[in-house]
Amino acid sequence: MKSFLSLVKEPKEASKIISIALGKFDGMHIAHFELFKALDEGGAILCIESNMGELLPKKYRQFFISYPIYHLSLELVKEKNAKEFLRLLLTILPNLTHIVVGYDFRFGKDRGYYPFDIKKHFSGKLTIVNEVFYKKLSVHSGLIKELLLNGNIKQANRLLGRLFEIRGEIIRGQGIGQKSLAATINLKNDGFLLPQEGVYAGYVQLGKQSHTSFKYPAVIFLGNRVSTDKTFAIEGHLLGQNIEVTEKEAGFYFYKKIRDNEYFNTLELLKAQIQQDIQKACKILKLEQSCG
Template sequence: KMCCFYHFDKIRSLNPEAFVHKLKEDFPHLEKIVVGYDFAFGKAKAGNADHLNKLFDGEVCIIKEVCVEGIPVHSRTIKAYLKKGNIALANKLLGRAYVIEGEVIKGQGLGKKELVPTLNLSVDHYQLPLEGVYATRTKIGEKWLSSVSFLGHRVTTDSSFAVEVHVIDRDIGEVSGMVSFEFVAFIRENQKFDGLNTLKKQIEEDIARASELSSKRNSHYQQS
């Protein structure tokens, strides 16, 4: 199977007719095109799904609108809810928990010494949710473990941006390479504390809350 794509800058000036002509030239054996009901193409989005159906002599399959609880399922809608920290609704529209992956990097060194041990991750190419603390599940080896995660600027310490994951009630030892974690629930927004002692107390509360949310989630799936 061949996977190809167009760079937007290369096709943005083409009108609908020219775009379909290019498709036919580049993919002479193209027989079927699948698009959403609100698909738009060509310069200034002049073409739509019905237009494509008239221009393309093969089969055009138009997917009808999909809604969850009256909310249209769109990537832009999901991104908007992620930016607001509304993980529950974003996950509902996705039909699964939102998962991101990052590479383990060296952190400040404060976690293990002064606060709680964390995996510090470098995350690229993902839509990150609202800055704050989340109940999460982290994949270590082949197991998904309950965890609490922070993403945002470390406003209490050095103000640098970080993605940190603490696995709850488990010594995971040294971890390297890529790590995946999924968002279960939003706990609180990012905030500044008076010092490390106050921050540590809040982190302990965050861990307890994340553990409670993870237990409810696991209980729900067992009953289902």
């Protein structure tokens, strides 16, 4: 994902862009893809970045779409009026003939400008995509964030149109899992919004973000390890697998919450609960092979 302003130094690339979708696009959810469907062959996506509570960090967004994605800091445009904003777009994209926005798109000083203000200063085509609903729920990043923070992963996944994921570097854990509890892969979060603390059924993909790499069924814990070292952790136990992990990064995919984070008086009680979590995850993920 490149800086939009970098196109100033790439006029050949900029000249190919004839349509553009404008928005924050921090979640790449099903409503965002309705905007992308309206783009022409020479289309591109401009993410206006506020860097506040992102569902999906900008470095991971290009994976989900073939159109090139560019980013522009909100700080650079938040004081502009509609005419100034359009002048910036058209100066960098001289062949722009089509702009796509959502019905609730706001821009400029005090977010005081609306889609119809674009038309006042743009002679090309303006497509305003209507509100997108999932079973009477208006699809917004804010709602998805709320669902995640309340542990409602399954509903959040429906609005995303995919499994919610956290990606990052594989790091060393506390060291007692493999010896006394269950072997886990520990993850350092790379800027993703974190869901509610607890235990989840899901999947682990080893290595870089990939459409083809295998996703191992897993039970995932996210939260403070209140029963052991009191530190925060994101860790996944691969179900029915005993493999040597050589990859340096991984992605954790969340399917359904199993339970809240809880305190246990002894390691024996914690271990017994982990075994229950494993069996529940196996059932949720409909695994027929041996789990453990």
